[in-house]
Amino acid sequence: MYRYDEFDREFVTSRVAQFGDQVERRLAGEITEEQFKPLRLMNGVYLQLHAYMLRVAIPYGTLSSRQLRMLAHIARTYDRGYGHFTTRQNMQFHWPALADIPAALADLASVEMHSIQTSGNCIRNVSADHFAGAAADEVADPRPYAEILRQWSSVHPEFIFLPRKFKIALTGAERDRAAIKTYDIGLHLKKDAEGRLGFAVWVGGGQGRTPLLAKKIRDFLPEQHLLSYITAIMRVYNLYGRRDNKWKARIKILVHETGAEEFARQVEAEWEKLKDSELKLADADIRAIEAYFAPPLLVDRPEGDEAVRLARLDSKSFSDWLDRNVFTHRHPDYASVTVSLKAIGETPGDISDSQMEAVADLAEKYGFDEARVSHEQNLVLPHVARADLKAVYDELVEIGLATANIGLITDIIACPGLDYCSLANARSIPVAQEISRRFASPERQADIGELKIKMSGCINACGHHHVGHIGILGVEKKGAELYQVTLGGSGDENASLGDIVGRGFGPDEIVDAVETIVDTYLAIRADKSETFLQAYRRIGPAPFREALYGREAKAA
Numbered sequence: 001m002y003r004y005d006e007f008d009r010e011f012v013t014s015r016v017a018q019f020g021d022q023v024e025r026r027l028a029g030e031i032t033e034e035q036f037k038p039l040r041l042m043n044g045v046y047l048q049l050h051a052y053m054l055r056v057a058i059p060y061g062t063l064s065s066r067q068l069r070m071l072a073h074i075a076r077t078y079d080r081g082y083g084h085f086t087t088r089q090n091m092q093f094h095w096p097a098l099a100d101i102p103a104a105l106a107d108l109a110s111v112e113m114h115s116i117q118t119s120g121n122c123i124r125n126v127s128a129d130h131f132a133g134a135a136a137d138e139v140a141d142p143r144p145y146a147e148i149l150r151q152w153s154s155v156h157p158e159f160i161f162l163p164r165k166f167k168i169a170l171t172g173a174e175r176d177r178a179a180i181k182t183y184d185i186g187l188h189l190k191k192d193a194e195g196r197l198g199f200a201v202w203v204g205g206g207q208g209r210t211p212l213l214a215k216k217i218r219d220f221l222p223e224q225h226l227l228s229y230i231t232a233i234m235r236v237y238n239l240y241g242r243r244d245n246k247w248k249a250r251i252k253i254l255v256h257e258t259g260a261e262e263f264a265r266q267v268e269a270e271w272e273k274l275k276d277s278e279l280k281l282a283d284a285d286i287r288a289i290e291a292y293f294a295p296p297l298l299v300d301r302p303e304g305d306e307a308v309r310l311a312r313l314d315s316k317s318f319s320d321w322l323d324r325n326v327f328t329h330r331h332p333d334y335a336s337v338t339v340s341l342k343a344i345g346e347t348p349g350d351i352s353d354s355q356m357e358a359v360a361d362l363a364e365k366y367g368f369d370e371a372r373v374s375h376e377q378n379l380v381l382p383h384v385a386r387a388d389l390k391a392v393y394d395e396l397v398e399i400g401l402a403t404a405n406i407g408l409i410t411d412i413i414a415c416p417g418l419d420y421c422s423l424a425n426a427r428s429i430p431v432a433q434e435i436s437r438r439f440a441s442p443e444r445q446a447d448i449g450e451l452k453i454k455m456s457g458c459i460n461a462c463g464h465h466h467v468g469h470i471g472i473l474g475v476e477k478k479g480a481e482l483y484q485v486t487l488g489g490s491g492d493e494n495a496s497l498g499d500i501v502g503r504g505f506g507p508d509e510i511v512d513a514v515e516t517i518v519d520t521y522l523a524i525r526a527d528k529s530e531t532f533l534q535a536y537r538r539i540g541p542a543p544f545r546e547a548l549y550g551r552e553a554k555a556a
Contacts, residue, residue: 001062001370002147002292004112011154012109015116019043020102027099044115045101049422054093054101055118056108060128060146060170061089061373061380065360068371070111072356078104083356085341085349087413087464088167089127089373090118094420116154121162123153123234127169129177130374133295134336134382136328140197142170142189144290145226148281152227159234163241164249166234179375179491181205181214182467184251185233190220198222203233203263204255207461211497212252215260217267223286225271228279232271236263296368296383301333304386311390318393320442321404326389335386337367339379339396340403340411344440347429348414349377351401358399366392375464377413378406408445409453409518410436413464417457417474418481424457426474426481427507431455434511439518448518451532454489467491469533470517471498472510483510487517487544488536499541502549513548520547 004012019039026036033047040046044055056071063071071091075083078100079093086092096104108114117124126146133141149168153159159166171178172189180186186202199221205214221229233251240258242248255263312319327336339359342348351359363371363381366388372380384392396402405411412435415421417428432455439445454468458475465471471486483505486498505513518532524543525535536544 001064002059002289008112009109012112012114012116015043015114016102016105016109019105023098023102038120041119042116043101043105044118045098046119047422048094048420049418050420051095052098052101053420054096054104054115055086056091056093056113056115057118057125058089058091058113058373059150060126060132060143061130061375062132062143063363063371063373064111065364065369065371067111067113068356068360068363070107070113072353072360074104074107075356076353077107082350082352084347084416085351085373085377085379087375087377087415087462088125089130089375090125091373092416094416119165121164121166122160123149123156123162123166123168126150126153127167127178127183127375129171129173130372130380131177131327131336131382132172132372133293134329134334135173135177136330137173137175138330139190140172141290141293141295142172142187144286144293145187145189145199145223146170147289147292148226148286149230152230159238162234162238163243164246164251166237166251168230174493176491176493176495177374179464179467179495181495182207182464182491183214185230186214187226192220196222199226201229201233203267204252204260206250206252207464207466208250209247209459210250210253211461211466212256213495213497214252215255215263217260217264224281224283225275227281228274228277229267229271231279232267232274235270236266240266296370298331298334298383301385301387304333304389307387308389315390317402317404318390320446321393321402322389324404324406324408329383333386335384335389337381337384337389337392338374338406339381339401340405341378341401342405342411342436343400343403344410345433345437348412348432351379355399355401358395359401362392362395376411378411404442405445407450407452409439409448409451410445411452412436413452413454413468415456415458415462417455421457421462423460424474425459425476426457426483428455428457428463428472428474431472431474431483431507431510435514438511438515447528448522449528449531451518451521452490453514464491465489466497467495468498469536470514472514475504477504481507483507483513485510485513485517485548487541488533490533501541501545502552516547517544520544 046053169183188200201218202214367381414428414432418424455472456463456465467489473484489498
């Protein structure tokens with residue numbers, strides 16, 4: 001895991017002191033809220049419906065036990081005893097007093113954390129596959145490159161005031177667990193025919209009011225050219241991106257209107273000026289950063305298979321959890337454990353201070369002192385010996401985090417919605433909770449199989465509804481909340497945007513509509529092995545529209 005160098009420490013510490021002075025001036029009335037706004041946004045502080053919100057960066061989703069305990073401390077000391085993990089691998093605190101935020105930032109700095117560039121028109125927190133460095137299907141760990149991008153992009157003078165916010169994600173496997181095609185830049189770490197490491201480069205993805213999937217502009221970029229090529233992309237965007245219309249300012253609009261082929265030509269032309277400059281990465285520099293991410297020393301634990309077999313026989317609930325929440329590790333005696341933050345009827349992505357501390361203890365005791373945040377709003381223990389899985393499960397049961405539902409219908413992604421966000425048009429949390437309760441039966445969830453519901457409370461799509469197998473978008477119509485449904489979306493390597501199925505549903509109708517969609521899928525699937533997404537792609541929207549709208553759908 002990366003550790004701050006002297007520059008990092010000095011920079012973050014000075015930024016905390018600077019923001020503390022700015023907060024004092026705001027509280028004293030020396031500056032207005034309008035004058036304060038750009039200053040707070042530079043430090044991850046938003047003004048939401050009821051209070052300020054602090055967004056904390058978790059670069060590439062990686063946390064140490066010490067850092068997770070600090071997040072628990074922040075929640076307990078400066079908030080209401082809980083935090084919310086986001087789809088961007090960040091954590092949000094929704095109730096801090098403005099006067100307390102500088103102290104919270106100072107506490108975060110003591111464990112090498114900050115909230116810089118978690119807002120504003122800059123390059124935001126760099127995301128990565130939550131199984132990075134552990135996954136059996138991985139070519140190489142993408143996090144060293146994410147760290148290189150983090151260092152390069154932090155308060156980069158050329159890119160600190162872009163046309164709009166900018167997001168980058170990386171994956172190191174063919175199975176895309178980082179949703180790279182929904183990002184401004186998506187990087188797929190791979191090897192060429194000679195075994196050299198490099199990247200397939202995707203540009204122009206994004207959701208919001210104009211959802212678009214990224215286009216591949218380069219099939220293979222050698223690793224040493226990472227910074228020069230990304231700089232070339234950023235320069236083209238900075239030069240030609242719209243600044244007169246915030247709704248058309250994202251790079252996805254520029255790529256779409258310019259055309260991927262022409263955009264790639266412009267990038268390549270700019271790159272020719274840069275590729276042999278000081279931005280070219282020396283192999284020694286790459287390897288030096290890579291050393292910070294050296295995998296833990298995994299000693300052989302061959303007793304794990306028998307321990308798991310016996311525990312399965314003794315406990316069906318443990319067996320179900322193994323099947324849903326435990327994933328294949330590159331070492332046969334280990335596994336990666338996903339800790340569901342989607343207990344039935346709870347708020348997706350929320351976690352209490354005591355639960356954070358308990359997971360930190362688990363990471364320290366069983367997981368080589370490391371935890372991850374997934375973009376699906378869950379936590380991950382990436383390196384757990386199979387022999388320890390039952391002990392981990394038992395401790396998760398004690399803290400209410402052993403729900404066996406990863407990838408199932410109750411593993412819902414949802415933004416905070418109108419309960420917190422000043423941009424939202426509708427509530428997300430109550431709907432997600434009611435869907436969770438409606439489908440609470442483990443047997444029913446298992447029968448339905450893999451089905452990803454993603455929900456946003458407004459068109460900004462923080463809940464990634466466009467790429468949900470079932471997507472739900474909350475909108476406002478004539479002063480009332482309304483929920484629009486899309487079907488067939490996916491954020492993986494076979495990414496697709498969902499299709500709008502028809503008119504929206506009221507708050508008292510939307511859960512029934514979801515149940516109708518699920519029942520329709522169960523009736524039309526070829527067999528139990530055909531997932532919802534496979535069935536939808538085979539048959540299309542017609543049977544779902546008919547089930548939802550009856551004669552209205554036929555007339556249309």
